[in-house]
Amino acid sequence: MAKPLNRREQKLEADGLSIGYFEAGNGDPVIVFPDEEGDFTDPVLSKIAESHRIISLSLPGVYLATADQVAEKLPHALTRLGLEQCSVIGISTGARPALALAIAAPERVDRLILLSPLLPSDGDEFPDLAGVKTPTLVLVGTRDTSEAIAGGRLCREKIRDCHLSFIYGASHPLAGDRPEACQDAIVQFLEQGEQFIIFRESQVIRR
Amino acid sequence: MIAGFFNTVGYAGPWASNAWPTPPVFCDREAASRTMHRAMDQVLLADELGFDWISVSEHHYSPRILTPSPMIFAAGITQRVKRAKIAILGPLLPLSNPVRVAEELAMLDVMSEGRIVVLFLRGTPNEILVYRANPDESREITQEGIELILRAWTEPQPFGWEGRYFNYRMVSVWPRTFQEPHPRVFSSGNTPDSIPFAARNHLGLALSFMPLSEIQHRVELYKTEAAKAGWQPTASDVVYRFFGHVAETDEDARKNVGDVRLDLGQFFGMNPAVLKQLIGDRPMHIHSMERPFLCGGPAAVVDQVGALREAGVGNLDMAFTWPGLSHEQQLRSMECFASRVIPQIRAL
Numbered sequence: 001m002a003k004p005l006n007r008r009e010q011k012l013e014a015d016g017l018s019i020g021y022f023e024a025g026n027g028d029p030v031i032v033f034p035d036e037e038g039d040f041t042d043p044v045l046s047k048i049a050e051s052h053r054i055i056s057l058s059l060p061g062v063y064l065a066t067a068d069q070v071a072e073k074l075p076h077a078l079t080r081l082g083l084e085q086c087s088v089i090g091i092s093t094g095a096r097p098a099l100a101l102a103i104a105a106p107e108r109v110d111r112l113i114l115l116s117p118l119l120p121s122d123g124d125e126f127p128d129l130a131g132v133k134t135p136t137l138v139l140v141g142t143r144d145t146s147e148a149i150a151g152g153r154l155c156r157e158k159i160r161d162c163h164l165s166f167i168y169g170a171s172h173p174l175a176g177d178r179p180e181a182c183q184d185a186i187v188q189f190l191e192q193g194e195q196f197i198i199f200r201e202s203q204v205i206r207r
Numbered sequence: 208m209i210a211g212f213f214n215t216v217g218y219a220g221p222w223a224s225n226a227w228p229t230p231p232v233f234c235d236r237e238a239a240s241r242t243m244h245r246a247m248d249q250v251l252l253a254d255e256l257g258f259d260w261i262s263v264s265e266h267h268y269s270p271r272i273l274t275p276s277p278m279i280f281a282a283g284i285t286q287r288v289k290r291a292k293i294a295i296l297g298p299l300l301p302l303s304n305p306v307r308v309a310e311e312l313a314m315l316d317v318m319s320e321g322r323i324v325v326l327f328l329r330g331t332p333n334e335i336l337v338y339r340a341n342p343d344e345s346r347e348i349t350q351e352g353i354e355l356i357l358r359a360w361t362e363p364q365p366f367g368w369e370g371r372y373f374n375y376r377m378v379s380v381w382p383r384t385f386q387e388p389h390p391r392v393f394s395s396g397n398t399p400d401s402i403p404f405a406a407r408n409h410l411g412l413a414l415s416f417m418p419l420s421e422i423q424h425r426v427e428l429y430k431t432e433a434a435k436a437g438w439q440p441t442a443s444d445v446v447y448r449f450f451g452h453v454a455e456t457d458e459d460a461r462k463n464v465g466d467v468r469l470d471l472g473q474f475f476g477m478n479p480a481v482l483k484q485l486i487g488d489r490p491m492h493i494h495s496m497e498r499p500f501l502c503g504g505p506a507a508v509v510d511q512v513g514a515l516r517e518a519g520v521g522n523l524d525m526a527f528t529w530p531g532l533s534h535e536q537q538l539r540s541m542e543c544f545a546s547r548v549i550p551q552i553r554a555l
Binding site for chain 1: 351354355358362363364365366367368369370371373376377
């Protein structure tokens with residue numbers, strides 16, 4: 001059981017974009033784009049915060065901006081935060097700014113993780129998924145919305161180095177339904193990247 | 208009405224013990240080989256007689272059914288039978304790696320050019336002991352396994368599975384099934400609590416070895432649950448597995464099956480205290496059967512099938528075995544059913 005999350009509320013101005021955020025934990029930095037309700041269950045964040053520094057961007061600033069504005073301004077914001085490189089998590093509609101950042105500043109993003117990604121439907125705003133060069137993990141629930149599952153499949157198809165995993169029995173937003181399954185996959189991917197597919201738990205029953 | 212032939216692949220040698228597990232020392236190697244040849248001959252006969260499908264099942268550690276791997280026997284059938292469907296009713300998921308099951312069934316579907324039908328099961332209570340699964344979790348394991356298999360058959364790209372009981376980081380099944388999107392899948396409704404799962408997932412309902420009143424009750428429940436999920440099952444969505452015996456006359460049929468009862472103790476043949484623990488709250492319908500479910504001359508059996516149809520069953524999966532019946536009597540019963548009953552029940 002992870003410890004309760006100790007949030008450190010902050011505010012940041014970057015090129016006219018006002019972003020509220022909170023920090024938690026210590027370690028390699030992870031930027032989180034929650035969904036528009038800011039919904040990401042604490043147990044999952046708490047688990048990640050045990051080994052990572054979480055910077056969870058709050059609302060509405062990021063979502064009022066277009067993906068282009070995010071792509072243009074967020075790298076500056078990261079510099080202001082002293083972050084050269086970070087991993088990025090986007091949840092539901094938070095997948096849009098997460099993808100925009102990964103496409104605009106691939107050198108700044110180590111790993112990209114999308115949970116139940118809801119991608120924009122219109123052509124102009126649609127992210128150039130083939131432009132994502134970052135190792136990517138997409139999690140969708142087996143009872144997720146058809147849009148999120150379709151978004152996950154599209155990412156798997158278009159992003160060069162993308163892994164799609166189904167969280168069995170989870171609906172949208174999936175982290176609340178099966179937090180342990182989500183946090184295990186997320187933490188292992190943050191730590192091991194593409195190698196998280198290698199199973200290294202001992203299979204010895206008794207020595 | 209679909210008429211399926213359930214090939215139990217029962218041991219052809221003398222049964223020296225009814226215990227479960229049956230000690231391997233009682234298995235004569237020559238008789239085991241003879242069993243397989245005899246069963247394949249029966250399969251060919253069923254195909255020739257016009258049965259719609261030939262089914263095999265998975266059971267372990269006894270002479271009752273010599274197909275602990277139904278896939279292997281089904282593979283043999285694909286190479287010999289070119290008309291009838293092959294119903295694998297079915298793989299026991301708590302005893303299996305579901306991805307492997309998805310791969311093997313896909314192979315069979317390709318080998319048979321799309322003639323596979325499948326039912327995924329938890330296994331009889333004793334069989335949970337075979338590969339050391341937890342009996343208290345067998346239903347949940349089976350349901351997760353079914354969802355994983357369906358996903359493995361339909362996802363266009365490789366995927367991972369973060370399950371409660373199964374965890375895979377890379378699933379990408381080749382070959383794809385011949386049938387699109389996948390073979391017909393049934394799910395067990397013997398335990399009423401399992402019926403909502405079948406209905407919610409648009410799966411067929413499989414029932415076995417229970418009285419007509421219980422079939423009716425379960426089909427009604429299935430329809431109610433399917434309506435909640437926004438669809439309406441028909442009789443073609445329901446399969447019933449049972450023992451049957453047909454002879455020239457009602458009297459001949461009764462005489463052939465005699466007064467041999469089939470009861471649970473005999474069927475499972477294991478320590479009653481352990482068996483009670485394994486069964487838990489699962490309703491066991493086969494605790495006692497006085498005679499095969501369908502039994503009689505052709506006219507009587509046609510009526511009995513009509514009653515099944517009225518109860519909502521559209522697929523018969525019939526075993527012609529019964530304790531005391533000779534192999535020849537079983538073959539005659541098959542022939543009688545095919546020539547005198549099947550033509551009468553086709554339009555039901």
